[in-house]
Amino acid sequence: MSKILISIMTVALLAVGVGYFFWYADDSRQENPLVEPTPENSEEASGLRIGSNAIYVPDQLPGKEVVIGFVSLEAEGFVAVYEAVDEKPGTLVGSSGLLPAGETGNNIPPISLVREMVHGETFIAALYRDNGNGVFDPAQDAPITDEDGESFAMQFMIDRDAAQSGEISL
Numbered sequence: 001m002s003k004i005l006i007s008i009m010t011v012a013l014l015a016v017g018v019g020y021f022f023w024y025a026d027d028s029r030q031e032n033p034l035v036e037p038t039p040e041n042s043e044e045a046s047g048l049r050i051g052s053n054a055i056y057v058p059d060q061l062p063g064k065e066v067v068i069g070f071v072s073l074e075a076e077g078f079v080a081v082y083e084a085v086d087e088k089p090g091t092l093v094g095s096s097g098l099l100p101a102g103e104t105g106n107n108i109p110p111i112s113l114v115r116e117m118v119h120g121e122t123f124i125a126a127l128y129r130d131n132g133n134g135v136f137d138p139a140q141d142a143p144i145t146d147e148d149g150e151s152f153a154m155q156f157m158i159d160r161d162a163a164q165s166g167e168i169s170l
């Protein structure tokens with residue numbers, strides 16, 4: 001009797017396992033977190049990309065250079081790096097050279113800063129649109145903004161255990 005009960009339980013568990021596999025192996029039932037939301041596949045797009053503009057800056061090692069993970073610009077522009085003060089841009093500490101429109105991936109040279117970044121600090125990288133002269137000037141070049149008029153920027157931390165990541169593509 002116990003052999004029959006064990007056999008029935010084994011078959012039942014096997015059937016549940018196979019059913020679970022086939023149910024969850026069907027990708028159409030799951031939302032793919034690596035697919036960028038668009039008006040066609042979600043009610044509201046969100047994330048790093050706004051139109052053709054995007055930026056990703058991983059947490060950084062202490063030092064005097066910021067390594068940008070990814071930038072996409074609708075028009076030529078710059079990345080400016082600020083000290084974070086109450087989660088808002090404070091003092092400007094560095095900026096990139098002129099970046100072309102389109103995706104640059106991680107092909108941006110590291111941004112040199114005017115001071116050393118220290119473990120535990122927070123910085124903000126913001127996108128700016130070039131005014132046409134090819135030289136960054138925060139008084140002349142306009143910050144790239146989202147649909148609500150907020151400056152498009154990303155906060156990142158300085159961490160002695162941070163790992164520099166490879167190229168990212170959105």
